[in-house]
Amino acid sequence: MSSHTRLTLVGGLAALVSVLPLLELTLEASWVLRAGLAMILVTATGHVARRLRVPVLLAALAQLVVLAWWLGLLIAADLAWFGVLPSTTWPDRFVAVFTDGAEAITTFSTPVPVTQGILAYLVVGAGSIAMLVDLLAAGLRRVVFAGVPLAAGYTATAAIEGGDIGWWWFVPPAVGFLAMLITESRVRVSAWGRSASRAASSRGLPETDALARNGRRVGAMALIAAVGIPAFAPVLSDGLVSGRGGGGGGGDGRTIRTDNPILDLQRNLNRPDNVDVLRYRASDESAHYIRIVTLDSFDGEVWQTSDRPVPESQRVVDGLPPPPGLDLDDPPEIEFQFSVSEDYNSRWLPLAYPAQEIDIQGDWRYDTDTLDVVSTDPSIEGTEYTAVSLEISVDAATLQEAGPPDSDVADLTELPDDLPDIVTDLADEVTKDADDHFSKAAALQQWFRGPEFTYDISTQPGTSATALADFLTDRRGYCEQFAASMAIMARYLGIPARVAVGFTPGIFEGDGTYLVRSHDMHAWPELYFEGVGWTLFEPTPAGRTGTAPTWTVLPQDSAPDDESPAPDSTSTSSPTGGQDVRPDEDSLVGGTDTTSGGTPTWPLAVIAALVVLGALAWLPLGLARWRSWHRWRRAGEDPEAMAAASWAELSEVVRDAGFSWDTAATPRSVGRSVSAAATLDDESARLLGHLVSVTEHARYARRAGPVPELREDTELFRQRLLRTRPVKRRLRAFLWPASLSDARAGVVGKISEVLDRVESAGDRIRAWEQRFAIRTRSATARNTDADGT
Amino acid sequence: MPEPLAHDPASRPAAAVPVGVPHSGELDLADLTETADRLQTAIGGVVEGKPESIELALTVLFAEGHLLIEDVPGVGKTMLAKSLARAIDCSVRRIQFTPDLMPSDVTGVSVFNQESREFEFKPGGVFANVVVGDEINRASPKTQSALLECMEERQVTVDGTTYPLDTPFMVVATQNPIEMEGTYPLPEAQRDRFMVRLAMGYPSVSDEIQMIDTHGAHTGLDALEPVTDAAHMRKLIGLVRSVYVSDAVKNYAVALTGATRTSPELRLGASPRATLHLVRAAKAWAALDGRDYVLPDDIQALAGPVLAHRILPTAEAQIGRRDAVSVVSDLVRQVPVPEGRP
Missing domain, CATH: 3.40.50.300 (P-loop containing nucleotide triphosphate hydrolases)
Known part of the structure; x- marks a missing residue:
C-alpha cells in the first residue's frame, strides 16, 4: 500500500469516527449510515482524483459534486432522471429541504428527530468534514491541520449541548487524529529509505517501531491527560467526566448575570451552587440591601424598567442628583466599598439606595428618577468601586404624616384596566381598617408576612396579572411575587409603588465586610411617601428576609407581626438601607444559607486545606499499601504465590531505597548486588539471604514448603533497609512509592499494546489475505493438476 | 574467565541451608x-x-x-x-x-x-x-x-x-x-x-x-x-x-544454548549434547552446593566452562578480539532468567 493510500484510508476512518459525537444530538442513529456513505464517497473521489493527478482544488470540486449528487439521491431521488441522474428540479428541492432543516434546528431542542432537512445538514456536514480532512491530510499533506475539521463534530455537539456532553465522545475523534499523526510520521520516516531488516521489509514497512512506540506513548498519555485531568480538576461540575450532570436551573458555567432582572431572579435563586457576587463594606459597618435596578412600569404582564434615556450628561463622575421626594436636612452619608466577584456581571451597578457619589472606571450613567446606574458596556467582573449613599432616618410616625404624593410620581400608580378582581378585592379587604397611605402599606405588608403565605422558590415564575391572581389564591410564592403583588396593590390603593431588584444584605464575614451571593438575590417593593421619598417595604416572609424594617410597621400592632422580636418603633432607621438588620441576627440571611456569624472562616479553611494536603500526600503510599495488601491476599496460603508476593514486595522496597533492581537477574545475584550496594548489618543481610532463598526455593525446587512469617519478615526487611537511607530518599519513597510507578507503567503498557494492535491490524489482515490467496492458488493449482492428469 | 565463574565459594556455606526455609x-x-x-x-x-x-x-x-x-x-x-x-x-x-x-x-x-x-x-x-x-x-x-x-x-x-x-x-x-x-x-x-x-x-x-x-x-x-x-x-x-531440575531451568538452559546458535557472532553454536552436559553439570554444581534443585545461577556459572569450547566465533568477532568465553558471557546477560514455574 502506498503512503498516499495509507494516509487517505486512515484520514477517512478518522473523519468517520469524528462525526460520532453528533449522535448525541439526534433521536435516531440511522443517519450515520447515510452520512458515512457520503464520507466514503467523498474520500474515494479524492483518492481517485489524486491517482489521476488531478490538481488538488479540482479534486475538491469533484468531491463537492459527488457530495451534492449523493445528497440529491437521499432527498430528491423521486425527481432524478432514471432514478440516479441529477435533474434540473434538484436545486429547488435542495433549497426547500435546507429551509425546512434550518427551521427544524431552531424549533426543536436536542435530541432532534432526523427529518429530511436535518438529515441534509448532517450529511453535508459529515461530507464536508471528510472532504476537508482528505484535502488537508492527503491532498496538501498538512496532517496537523486536519485536526480542526476532525474536532468539528465534537465541538459542535459540545457547543449545542452547552458543554453538557459525555467525555467518551471526545475519544473517537482524538484517537482518529492520533492515528493520522502516527501514519503520517511513518510515511515521513519511510522517505529516508527502507530498513534492511528482514521482518520490516517483508511487511513493506519501514522499521519505525521504536519511534512509533514512543509516539504512541506520548499520544496515549496526552489523551489520558486530556480526558483524565479535567475529571479531577476542582471544577467538577464542568469536567468531562461528570457526564450529563448539572442542568436544572443552573446557568451556563459559573458566571451569573443580571440582564433581565426578573428572569434572572428565580434562576439565580435556584442555582445549585451559591456563587459569590460581591463583597461590600459600609462606613457604618452595618448591613444594607444592595439594589441593582428598579422596575417602575407594570403593563399587566411584567414589571419592567420604563423607557429612560440616559444622556451623556448623566455620567456618574459628576455626582448624582438628590433622591426624589427626599426632604430631610443634611442626612448623614455612608461610604461603601464594593468588590465584585469574577463570577458576576450586570448592566446595572449594585449600590445602596440612594447613591450620591460613585467612583468607578468606565462609562456609567444614572437615571434621575430611580438613581439606577447603568452602563452600555458592562464588565464589572472583578472590579472594585466606592460609592457614597445617604442615610435616611425615618420612623413610622413620619411616614404616617406624609402628605399626598407629588404629581411627578403620580403616574407611578398606573395600572392596566383588566386587573383581576381578586387583586383589588383583597387589597380593599386587607386595608379596610387603614386610613392613610402608610397604614395601608403597613397592613398589606403585615398580611403578606402573615401565616397565610408560604415562601416557596419552586413556584412558576411570573408577575403577570393572572400569575399574581394564582399567587394570591395559592398563597405560595417567592420574593418576586410578593414584591410585585404588594406593589400592584399599593398602586391600586393610590400609593406610588415600584419593584426594586437586588440583594439582601448577605452574610457578615468579619471586619465590617459582608459577602453577597447569588442565593441572596431578592426583590422588594418601594413605596413613595412625600418628604421621605422611595421607601423600602418587605412583604416577603421572615423565613427568607428576617425581621421587617422598623419603619414599615405600625407602632400599635407591632407584636403579632411575626415571630421575630418586636421592632423598636421609636428608634429611627433608614427606610432605604435596611439599617435595622444587624449582623448578629441569624435571620438576616435568607435562602438556604445559615450565617457563620462573626467567626472568621480562614482558620477552618487552612485546616481543611491541610487535611486535604495531608490526605493527598498519604494517597500514594495508601495506594501502594493497598496493592501490597491485595497482593498478599491473592497469594493466600500458596507458598509459591507467597514467595512471589514477597519478591515483588522486595523489588519495590529496593527501588524505594534508591537501588537498582535488575529484573533479568537471578534472585541470588539480585541479593548479592543489593547487599553490595546497601550497607546492611548482619541481621539484615541474613534476612535478605532468607528472602532470596525462599524465592529460589519456590521457583526452582521440586516442592515449595510453607514459610512461616514470610510477610512479617519482608516487612521487617523493608523497615530495616529504609532506615539506613537518607531522609530525602525515604520522603521520596513515601510520596511516590515504586509500586505506583509499576502500576502506571502497567497501564501505559496496556494502552500502548492496544494501540499497537490497532495499528498492526492492517498488517495482520494483509498477512491473512496473503495466506488465503496462497491457499486458494495452491488449491487451484492442485485442481488444474488433477484436471491435467 | 567469565564473570559467572567468579563464584565466591566463601558465600556458599551461608546459603547452603537457607535460614528458616524448610529443606x-x-x-x-x-x-x-x-x-x-x-x-x-x-x-x-x-x-x-x-x-x-x-x-x-x-x-x-x-x-x-x-x-x-x-x-x-x-x-x-x-x-x-x-x-x-x-x-x-x-x-x-x-x-x-x-x-x-x-x-x-x-x-x-x-x-x-x-x-x-x-x-x-x-x-x-x-x-x-x-x-x-x-x-x-x-x-x-x-x-x-x-x-x-x-x-x-x-x-x-x-x-x-x-x-x-x-x-x-x-x-x-x-x-x-x-x-x-x-x-x-x-x-x-x-x-x-x-x-x-x-x-x-x-x-x-x-x-x-x-x-x-x-x-x-x-x-x-x-x-x-x-x-x-x-x-x-x-x-x-x-x-x-x-537432583531436581525445574522446567523453568530446563527452558533456560535450552534458551541459552539456543542463543549460541542464533548469535551473529558465532559461526558454530552449541549442540544439543551441550545442553545435556550443561544441565548435568549444573546438577552436580547444585549438589556440591548442598542443594537438591538447580538454580539459574548454576547454569550461568557453568555456561562459560561448558559451552565455550564447543562454539566458534565468526571471523568478524575474532577480529573484534572477541573470544568464545566473552561471547558466552554476553549471551548469559542477554537471555532472560525464568521467573519460576511456567
Whole structure:
C-alpha cells in the first residue's frame, strides 16, 4: 500500500469516527449510515482524483459534486432522471429541504428527530468534514491541520449541548487524529529509505517501531491527560467526566448575570451552587440591601424598567442628583466599598439606595428618577468601586404624616384596566381598617408576612396579572411575587409603588465586610411617601428576609407581626438601607444559607486545606499499601504465590531505597548486588539471604514448603533497609512509592499494546489475505493438476 | 574467565541451608558435600591457589563428564589430573599421547594365546576409573578418535566383542594450545564430548611463592592419600543424577544454548549434547552446593566452562578480539532468567 493510500484510508476512518459525537444530538442513529456513505464517497473521489493527478482544488470540486449528487439521491431521488441522474428540479428541492432543516434546528431542542432537512445538514456536514480532512491530510499533506475539521463534530455537539456532553465522545475523534499523526510520521520516516531488516521489509514497512512506540506513548498519555485531568480538576461540575450532570436551573458555567432582572431572579435563586457576587463594606459597618435596578412600569404582564434615556450628561463622575421626594436636612452619608466577584456581571451597578457619589472606571450613567446606574458596556467582573449613599432616618410616625404624593410620581400608580378582581378585592379587604397611605402599606405588608403565605422558590415564575391572581389564591410564592403583588396593590390603593431588584444584605464575614451571593438575590417593593421619598417595604416572609424594617410597621400592632422580636418603633432607621438588620441576627440571611456569624472562616479553611494536603500526600503510599495488601491476599496460603508476593514486595522496597533492581537477574545475584550496594548489618543481610532463598526455593525446587512469617519478615526487611537511607530518599519513597510507578507503567503498557494492535491490524489482515490467496492458488493449482492428469 | 565463574565459594556455606526455609529433604546431600570438601582439601594441597579449577573438576567428576584441561605448559594441568585421580581410591591409568601411539594402545588388543590357543583380550589404557590423557593433541587423529569413542560410549569394542567400562569413568585430557608443530588439534566434534574445558591460568604471586616453599623439594602428590573410593563415588553420582531440575531451568538452559546458535557472532553454536552436559553439570554444581534443585545461577556459572569450547566465533568477532568465553558471557546477560514455574 502506498503512503498516499495509507494516509487517505486512515484520514477517512478518522473523519468517520469524528462525526460520532453528533449522535448525541439526534433521536435516531440511522443517519450515520447515510452520512458515512457520503464520507466514503467523498474520500474515494479524492483518492481517485489524486491517482489521476488531478490538481488538488479540482479534486475538491469533484468531491463537492459527488457530495451534492449523493445528497440529491437521499432527498430528491423521486425527481432524478432514471432514478440516479441529477435533474434540473434538484436545486429547488435542495433549497426547500435546507429551509425546512434550518427551521427544524431552531424549533426543536436536542435530541432532534432526523427529518429530511436535518438529515441534509448532517450529511453535508459529515461530507464536508471528510472532504476537508482528505484535502488537508492527503491532498496538501498538512496532517496537523486536519485536526480542526476532525474536532468539528465534537465541538459542535459540545457547543449545542452547552458543554453538557459525555467525555467518551471526545475519544473517537482524538484517537482518529492520533492515528493520522502516527501514519503520517511513518510515511515521513519511510522517505529516508527502507530498513534492511528482514521482518520490516517483508511487511513493506519501514522499521519505525521504536519511534512509533514512543509516539504512541506520548499520544496515549496526552489523551489520558486530556480526558483524565479535567475529571479531577476542582471544577467538577464542568469536567468531562461528570457526564450529563448539572442542568436544572443552573446557568451556563459559573458566571451569573443580571440582564433581565426578573428572569434572572428565580434562576439565580435556584442555582445549585451559591456563587459569590460581591463583597461590600459600609462606613457604618452595618448591613444594607444592595439594589441593582428598579422596575417602575407594570403593563399587566411584567414589571419592567420604563423607557429612560440616559444622556451623556448623566455620567456618574459628576455626582448624582438628590433622591426624589427626599426632604430631610443634611442626612448623614455612608461610604461603601464594593468588590465584585469574577463570577458576576450586570448592566446595572449594585449600590445602596440612594447613591450620591460613585467612583468607578468606565462609562456609567444614572437615571434621575430611580438613581439606577447603568452602563452600555458592562464588565464589572472583578472590579472594585466606592460609592457614597445617604442615610435616611425615618420612623413610622413620619411616614404616617406624609402628605399626598407629588404629581411627578403620580403616574407611578398606573395600572392596566383588566386587573383581576381578586387583586383589588383583597387589597380593599386587607386595608379596610387603614386610613392613610402608610397604614395601608403597613397592613398589606403585615398580611403578606402573615401565616397565610408560604415562601416557596419552586413556584412558576411570573408577575403577570393572572400569575399574581394564582399567587394570591395559592398563597405560595417567592420574593418576586410578593414584591410585585404588594406593589400592584399599593398602586391600586393610590400609593406610588415600584419593584426594586437586588440583594439582601448577605452574610457578615468579619471586619465590617459582608459577602453577597447569588442565593441572596431578592426583590422588594418601594413605596413613595412625600418628604421621605422611595421607601423600602418587605412583604416577603421572615423565613427568607428576617425581621421587617422598623419603619414599615405600625407602632400599635407591632407584636403579632411575626415571630421575630418586636421592632423598636421609636428608634429611627433608614427606610432605604435596611439599617435595622444587624449582623448578629441569624435571620438576616435568607435562602438556604445559615450565617457563620462573626467567626472568621480562614482558620477552618487552612485546616481543611491541610487535611486535604495531608490526605493527598498519604494517597500514594495508601495506594501502594493497598496493592501490597491485595497482593498478599491473592497469594493466600500458596507458598509459591507467597514467595512471589514477597519478591515483588522486595523489588519495590529496593527501588524505594534508591537501588537498582535488575529484573533479568537471578534472585541470588539480585541479593548479592543489593547487599553490595546497601550497607546492611548482619541481621539484615541474613534476612535478605532468607528472602532470596525462599524465592529460589519456590521457583526452582521440586516442592515449595510453607514459610512461616514470610510477610512479617519482608516487612521487617523493608523497615530495616529504609532506615539506613537518607531522609530525602525515604520522603521520596513515601510520596511516590515504586509500586505506583509499576502500576502506571502497567497501564501505559496496556494502552500502548492496544494501540499497537490497532495499528498492526492492517498488517495482520494483509498477512491473512496473503495466506488465503496462497491457499486458494495452491488449491487451484492442485485442481488444474488433477484436471491435467 | 567469565564473570559467572567468579563464584565466591566463601558465600556458599551461608546459603547452603537457607535460614528458616524448610529443606525439602528429598536428598541427603550431607555425605556428598562432605566428600567433596575432603576431595577439595586433598587436591588443594597439591594444586595450590586454584580452588575454582578444582571445584569445576569435581563438578565434572560428579556429573560423569570428561574434563579437558587446556593451558600453557607448566601451570599444573597434569598435576591437577593426577591428584584428582589419586584422591580417589580407584584405578588410574595415564596415557602419554605421542604421534606414534596406536588406537589399540588405548582400547586394548586381542592377542592369540599360544597355550590356550584362543584370542585373549589385553585391555588398553582406557580401562580405568580415571584416565589421564596427557597432551592429547599430540596423538594422531585415529588414536584420538579411538579414545573419544570410548568416552562417549563408555564401552570398548574390539574384534566384535564389547567390553563395558567401569563407573565412575572419567577422562581428564590435557592439551597445550600454544605449540602447533607436530600436533593434531582436536576437531570441534570431538571437543564437544568433553563436558568442561578448563584453563588453569597462572597462579597469583603469593601462591607461586608459597609453591616454591612447599614444593621446592617434592610435589605434594606423593603425600596425597585417597579420601574416598570408587564404590562411594558411584553412590554419590547416583545422588547427583536425582537432583531436581525445574522446567523453568530446563527452558533456560535450552534458551541459552539456543542463543549460541542464533548469535551473529558465532559461526558454530552449541549442540544439543551441550545442553545435556550443561544441565548435568549444573546438577552436580547444585549438589556440591548442598542443594537438591538447580538454580539459574548454576547454569550461568557453568555456561562459560561448558559451552565455550564447543562454539566458534565468526571471523568478524575474532577480529573484534572477541573470544568464545566473552561471547558466552554476553549471551548469559542477554537471555532472560525464568521467573519460576511456567
